[in-house]
Amino acid sequence: MKVIQVYINNSLRNFNYILYSEKAQQAIVFDPTNLDIIDQNITELGIIPQFLINTHDHYDHIQDNEKFLERPNTEKINLKDGEVFKLGEGEEILCRFTPGHVKEHYCYFLKENNKITGVISGDTVFNAGVGNTKSGGSPHILYQSIRDFFIPLDSEVKIYPSHDYFFNNLNFALTVDEGNSHIDEYKAKIKELADNGEFYISTIGEEKLYNPFFRAFDTDFQKKHNKNEEDLFVYLRSLRDKW
Numbered sequence: 001m002k003v004i005q006v007y008i009n010n011s012l013r014n015f016n017y018i019l020y021s022e023k024a025q026q027a028i029v030f031d032p033t034n035l036d037i038i039d040q041n042i043t044e045l046g047i048i049p050q051f052l053i054n055t056h057d058h059y060d061h062i063q064d065n066e067k068f069l070e071r072p073n074t075e076k077i078n079l080k081d082g083e084v085f086k087l088g089e090g091e092e093i094l095c096r097f098t099p100g101h102v103k104e105h106y107c108y109f110l111k112e113n114n115k116i117t118g119v120i121s122g123d124t125v126f127n128a129g130v131g132n133t134k135s136g137g138s139p140h141i142l143y144q145s146i147r148d149f150f151i152p153l154d155s156e157v158k159i160y161p162s163h164d165y166f167f168n169n170l171n172f173a174l175t176v177d178e179g180n181s182h183i184d185e186y187k188a189k190i191k192e193l194a195d196n197g198e199f200y201i202s203t204i205g206e207e208k209l210y211n212p213f214f215r216a217f218d219t220d221f222q223k224k225h226n227k228n229e230e231d232l233f234v235y236l237r238s239l240r241d242k243w
Contacts, residue, residue: 001091006041008033012060013164020047024088030120031061032068052076055122056105096149098124100142101131118158126161127202128169130213139237143230151217155205166190172243173212182209212236
């Protein structure tokens with residue numbers, strides 16, 4: 001499976017994704033914000049998405065749903081927690097219910113030959129951060145979603161978030177994780193890419209180096225803040241809300 005990341009360049013810095021199977025010659029569009037920009041990115045590749053999947057129902061994630069579904073031979077796929085959609089041979093999308101940012105949120109775990117290789121994480125996990133809980137969500141429930149579905153993943157699993165907040169999130173991380181050299185390292189790395197109009201695809205292993213909400217599960221980081229992992233996670237989310 002190929003994951004095509006499309007930067008929308010709007011005020012919310014949305015990413016949209018196309019998941020494409022060369023085996024099945026089928027594709028899925030996730031959370032379409034702007035189909036015109038998506039089309040510009042995939043037309044030259046000859047990809048025509050047939051399926052639509054949403055992570056949650058915030059407007060910037062469903063903005064062009066109807067426009068997509070007006071196209072011929074398209075359909076919206078509604079998966080429940082634990083359900084699997086088979087795209088091509090050995091290519092599966094596992095849906096998991098990941099509330100916290102909002103009450104109804106789903107992440108999609110990409111599996112190739114039964115091995116998870118990436119996650120379409122919506123607004124649950126960002127590069128160096130997690131989603132806010134201001135729209136009816138809960139930091140305690142978000143903590144559980146991160147604990148249960150993200151922390152156990154293999155280090156090489158790639159994260160595909162719905163917004164580019166990487167640099168800003170790293171700046172926040174510096175305020176709660178002084179002396180963490182990984183933060184400055186990745187700030188320099190993503191700035192260099194940004195200067196060339198490119199974006200960095202991080203992994204679970206990398207997020208555990210600098211993402212304070214992943215670091216909340218590290219015992220040394222907990223000792224530094226004198227809190228257990230859940231209290232530290234919720235505390236960090238409250239700080240980020242005010243920052």
